[in-house]
Amino acid sequence: MRYLYYPGCSLEGTALEYDTSTRAFLAALGVELREVDQWTCCGATAAQSTSSLLALVLPARNLALAEKLGDRDEILVPCSACYLNLKHVEVKAGRDGRLLGRINEVLAVEGLHWSGGTRVRHLLEVAARGVGPEAIAQGLKRPLGDLVVAPYYGCQCLRPYALFDDPEAPRSMEGLIEATGATVHPWSAGARCCGAAHMSTHRQVALELVTSILRKAKGAHVIVTVCPMCQMNLEGYQKRISKTCGEDLRVAVVYLPQFLGLALGLSPDDVRLDLNLAVTETFRRRVAGLEKAIGSPGASKR
Amino acid sequence: MAISHILPRPLGEGRGEGIKSAVCGRARYKEEGMALGGYTEKGEGVSLLSGVRDSIRSCIQCGTCTASCPLSFAMDQTPRRMWRMVLAGREEELFRTRTFALCSACYCCTLRCPRGLPLTEAMAALKRLAAGRNLHKGTTLFYRSFLDCVRRSGRLRETPFMMLYFISMKNPYLPIRFVPLAWKLLARKKVSLMPVPPVSRPLEALFRKVEELEEGS
Numbered sequence: 462m463r464y465l466y467y468p469g470c471s472l473e474g475t476a477l478e479y480d481t482s483t484r485a486f487l488a489a490l491g492v493e494l495r496e497v498d499q500w501t502c503c504g505a506t507a508a509q510s511t512s513s514l515l516a517l518v519l520p521a522r523n524l525a526l527a528e529k530l531g532d533r534d535e536i537l538v539p540c541s542a543c544y545l546n547l548k549h550v551e552v553k554a555g556r557d558g559r560l561l562g563r564i565n566e567v568l569a570v571e572g573l574h575w576s577g578g579t580r581v582r583h584l585l586e587v588a589a590r591g592v593g594p595e596a597i598a599q600g601l602k603r604p605l606g607d608l609v610v611a612p613y614y615g616c617q618c619l620r621p622y623a624l625f626d627d628p629e630a631p632r633s634m635e636g637l638i639e640a641t642g643a644t645v646h647p648w649s650a651g652a653r654c655c656g657a658a659h660m661s662t663h664r665q666v667a668l669e670l671v672t673s674i675l676r677k678a679k680g681a682h683v684i685v686t687v688c689p690m691c692q693m694n695l696e697g698y699q700k701r702i703s704k705t706c707g708e709d710l711r712v713a714v715v716y717l718p719q720f721l722g723l724a725l726g727l728s729p730d731d732v733r734l735d736l737n738l739a740v741t742e743t744f745r746r747r748v749a750g751l752e753k754a755i756g757s758p759g760a761s762k763r
Numbered sequence: 764m765a766i767s768h769i770l771p772r773p774l775g776e777g778r779g780e781g782i783k784s785a786v787c788g789r790a791r792y793k794e795e796g797m798a799l800g801g802y803t804e805k806g807e808g809v810s811l812l813s814g815v816r817d818s819i820r821s822c823i824q825c826g827t828c829t830a831s832c833p834l835s836f837a838m839d840q841t842p843r844r845m846w847r848m849v850l851a852g853r854e855e856e857l858f859r860t861r862t863f864a865l866c867s868a869c870y871c872c873t874l875r876c877p878r879g880l881p882l883t884e885a886m887a888a889l890k891r892l893a894a895g896r897n898l899h900k901g902t903t904l905f906y907r908s909f910l911d912c913v914r915r916s917g918r919l920r921e922t923p924f925m926m927l928y929f930i931s932m933k934n935p936y937l938p939i940r941f942v943p944l945a946w947k948l949l950a951r952k953k954v955s956l957m958p959v960p961p962v963s964r965p966l967e968a969l970f971r972k973v974e975e976l977e978e979g980s
Contacts, residue, residue: 470918470919470920471919473918474919474920474921474953474954475921475948475953475954477953499965500918501913501917501918501965501966502913502917502918502919502966504910504913505909505919506868506906507905507906507907507909507910507913508910509868509887509890510887510890510891510894510902510903510906511891511894511906511907511910512891512973512977513887513888513891514973514976514977515910515970515973518969518973519913519966519969522966522969563976566972566976567969567972567973567976568969570968570969570971570972571968571969616867616868616869616870616871617868617869617870620869620870620871620873620874621870621873621874621883623874628870628874629874653833654833654834654867654869654871656867657867657868657869658867658905659834659865659867661905661928661941662901662902662905663837663865664940665837666834666837666865669836669837670833670834693944697944697947698944701943735951736951736953738947738951
């Protein structure tokens with residue numbers, strides 16, 4: 462399996478461990494990635510709130526660069542916000558020739574052109590559909606049978622385009638988690654909004670949403686995510702939230718390829734577990750092989 | 764049980780291909796008119812708002828959007844009531860609410876709207892209108908700082924972006940709120956306080972062309 466690769470801005474900075482672990486996890490399974498050189502920002506939610514044309518042109522520029530590379534037509538994107546922006550262009554310009562023309566009119570100032578052939582794939586789609594749970598089970602080197610894992614999908618890899626999972630009750634991570642031997646935490650918050658950029662602009666509102674998600678995650682040892690924004694919101698404010706609501710809501714939060722990579726035998730350093738903001742001591746010791754098994758969450762959790 | 768299981772699905776059922784056709788079928792919302800020839804690139808406020816109104820004209824006020832919205836608890840007007848204001852052209856009232864500013868683009872309402880309306884995109888259009896009127900300053904300046912950084916360096920760098928945001932907000936107490944998180948990120952070298960070396964502004968021509976086209980239309 463070979464894919465073009467668009468990491469996106471977060472994966473160079475605050476989500477560096479998502480980039481490292483995505484590459485390491487896929488390499489361990491023999492999936493080849495080729496990064497699109499000279500890629501630029503997809504516009505995030507900022508472009509959309511400013512100019513509708515810019516919101517399509519910024520991601521389209523990257524699709525044009527990808528197409529120029531020529532050898533593959535599928536581009537893998539780990540960040541859900543980047544994924545949706547690129548997907549918007551694929552879908553909208555794909556069915557509206559006039560729009561595609563307008564986008565290309567702008568891209569022409571850089572000598573670029575996108576003909577519409579590139580397919581955008583989220584990392585989760587590739588992991589669940591391309592790689593599949595069987596490959597994880599076959600390559601399993603560090604069974605994680607005693608862990609309870611809460612799969613957190615967020616919004617933008619699921620909605621509005623329901624391409625590889627149920628956008629209301631997603632389950633694509635469950636097979637992958639079960640393939641590691643771990644148990645899936647039964648909860649209904651996996652597709653609930655984390656507040657996204659409101660954490661910067663409407664802090665209290667976003668904290669409410671994160672609190673409700675963390676409450677529902679009680680009983681899990683670890684939350685697994687597939688988006689840098691969700692990851693940061695869920696991991697970055699746990700101490701403060703626990704203090705505010707007077708109960709211990711701290712829980713490990715890691716990216717899906719980190720979790721699966723560990724199960725495939727990669728070391729905590731290989732997946733840069735040192736960069737995560739919320740990794741409980743028990744989780745760290747367990748995946749480092751210092752503890753054979755850990756008790757139920759809450760008992761001797763921290 | 765999620766509401767999607769109760770609502771009729773135009774095509775197919777269950778997971779996999781069924782879902783794909785069901786949701787995308789419904790989500791083939793009337794965005795064509797909005798994406799280009801519609802209101803998004805016209806210059807003035809009145810025609811812009813009428814574009815939003817056109818895109819949601821078949822709203823039946825069922826309230827599924829309100830029931831689906833994870834942010835409705837923080838809104839002063841529910842989404843359903845806000846769409847009513849759009850339909851009725853009650854502009855002044857509309858731009859007094861912070862309802863659309865609180866949309867986090869989770870797409871729940873878009874997915875569930877029984878009329879298949881592009882509600883999340885209409886929310887974004889209202890945000891653009893508000894930005895044009897200098898309303899919701901915090902959010903507008905946040906996004907503007909973001910795009911300034913992207914325009915300058917092609918990719919977003921957190922530190923210069925947040926610096927620009929703080930400066931534009933002119934509130935000396937604002938940065939304090941970000942100290943605990945910034946501290947954790949700095950400790951892991953995920954962000955840096957070192958000045959960013961000057962770059963070649965790789966997106967300048969592209970930004971200019973977009974501005975030129977939008978002014979022209």
